[in-house]
Amino acid sequence: GAGVSQSPSNKVTEKGKDVELRCDPISGHTALYWYRQRLGQGLEFLIYFQGNSAPDKSGLPSDRFSAERTGGSVSTLTIQRTQQEDSAVYLCASSWDRVRQFFGPGTRLTVL
Amino acid sequence: DQQVKQNSPSLSVQEGRISILNCDYTNSMFDYFLWYKKYPAEGPTFLISISSIKDKNEDGRFTVFLNKSAKHLSLHIVPSQPGDSAVYFCAASAGGGADGLTFGKGTHLIIQP
Numbered sequence: 678g679a680g681v682s683q684s685p686s687n688k689v690t691e692k693g694k695d696v697e698l699r700c701d702p703i704s705g706h707t708a709l710y711w712y713r714q715r716l717g718q719g720l721e722f723l724i725y726f727q728g729n730s731a732p733d734k735s736g737l738p739s740d741r742f743s744a745e746r747t748g749g750s751v752s753t754l755t756i757q758r759t760q761q762e763d764s765a766v767y768l769c770a771s772s773w774d775r776v777r778q779f780f781g782p783g784t785r786l787t788v789l
Numbered sequence: 790d791q792q793v794k795q796n797s798p799s800l801s802v803q804e805g806r807i808s809i810l811n812c813d814y815t816n817s818m819f820d821y822f823l824w825y826k827k828y829p830a831e832g833p834t835f836l837i838s839i840s841s842i843k844d845k846n847e848d849g850r851f852t853v854f855l856n857k858s859a860k861h862l863s864l865h866i867v868p869s870q871p872g873d874s875a876v877y878f879c880a881a882s883a884g885g886g887a888d889g890l891t892f893g894k895g896t897h898l899i900i901q902p
Contacts, residue, residue, distance in 0.1 A: 719894040720833070725889055736889070768832055780825075780832030780834070781832050782831055
């Protein structure tokens, strides 16, 4: 079966522009997570969706970050007015048991 | 404040020998631990996990050991193979996953022929 897919795989943008990252979870997985991995660092948890429930946004690094999940499936992570420190690989994961998470290949974001 | 620590950024092991990757944690609320393997330009791949009620879990060449009193876990790979060369992340979960997984910074395992 298909795994978690993310698009785009790479995104280069100019400082101040908005970007939108997309995640398609594994079919049937109700939990969806976004993480960020900066160079040389571990994965940093950003936000979690359980089904259609409203997420806890307290892990998002700033109010420029927002995420939504439509119909309990596809999710988008939006970063407004991007800054250079937003450069990272953004990873999406889905899970059926909220513990074992299956990751997509990530979106590498470069803010010039 | 790092709650999950992998103190060895890299580890080199000869093919056929045992690879031992270590991980320490500080949060006593963690109740589930996982190991992920990551190749360049790919997302992390789940390898093996262990619940805090156990002290050992084995799956083929991979065994994870948990020492709760020491807040330490380790991943043993035996025998090590060239395809095992990757970055290995230790991760921990508390309270059913709503706070995501807390990851260490990873250990780059290099298997020497």
